[in-house]
Amino acid sequence: MTAPAPEVLLAGLHKAADDVASDVAKLTDEDVTAPSALPGWTRGHVLAHLAGISNAMARQLEYAARGESIELYDGGMDGRNRAIDRAAGHNAATHLADVTAALHRVMHAFDALPGIKDSSANRTGWYAPITYRGGVVLDGGLALWRELVIHNSDLLTGRGPETWSRQFCGHLFDFLAARVQPDDKLVLQPLGFPPLSIGSGTRSTVVSGMITDIAAWLAGREPTLGSLRASAAADGVDLPALLPWPAGTPAPQ
The missing domain is CATH 3.30.1050 (Nonspecific Lipid-transfer Protein; Chain A)
Structure with missing residues (x-):
């Protein structure tokens, strides 16, 4: 088994984003305050993180498209953690708006990438450098795929690891x-x-x-x-x- 090609990854990202949006839309105010599968985190913490990582990865791609780079999170990991703590207590409607907006932003950034075959040789598109792990956009896409799929299972809405694709x-x-x-x-x-x-x-x-x-x-x-x-x-x-x-x-x- 090997890592998926960019075109396969893009399809996987779309499915993962659609699954997250669908599942988050079903949550009530009571649901988002309930525990997630992660010790010490409510569903609200997971939702805040999903919005945060989606926006963070979107800006990695947006800067890369201009030949620029930027850290993954404003303020590094401390900034990431503070943002999660601030947003965790939002109500279900606010979480839904934040997550869906972030998913739309990041998927637009991935959909806007130039042709896969044209970008591998000249370090653009999927192969443009980004700050995340000192890698390229493809690495960021794989990371986002992991975050969306794994954390959706952490929400305990019925889409557990048994639903993960081969x-x-x-x-x-x-x-x-x-x-x-x-x-x-x-x-x-x-x-x-x-x-x-x-x-x-x-x-x-x-x-x-x-x-x-x-x-x-x-x-x-x-x-x-x-x-x-x-x-x-x-x-x-x-x-x-x-x-x-x-x-x-x-x-x-």
């Missing part, structure tokens, strides 16, 4: 290979799909189960289908400990 799970396997301990090698055996290995250590553990359960575990989320199993030398073992979210970007915490 392509999205495959991307997480690639991206989250950085969480494997240096001494470990994980042999992932998603049911119905070819096995693959992540990590380069000598301590081998087989992790089997539904593809969405494996992806959820790697992402620090609760597997929802109860299929996850770990084994070493044919014996059942505990799931191995993972490293923190890859350096250079905050985890969808």
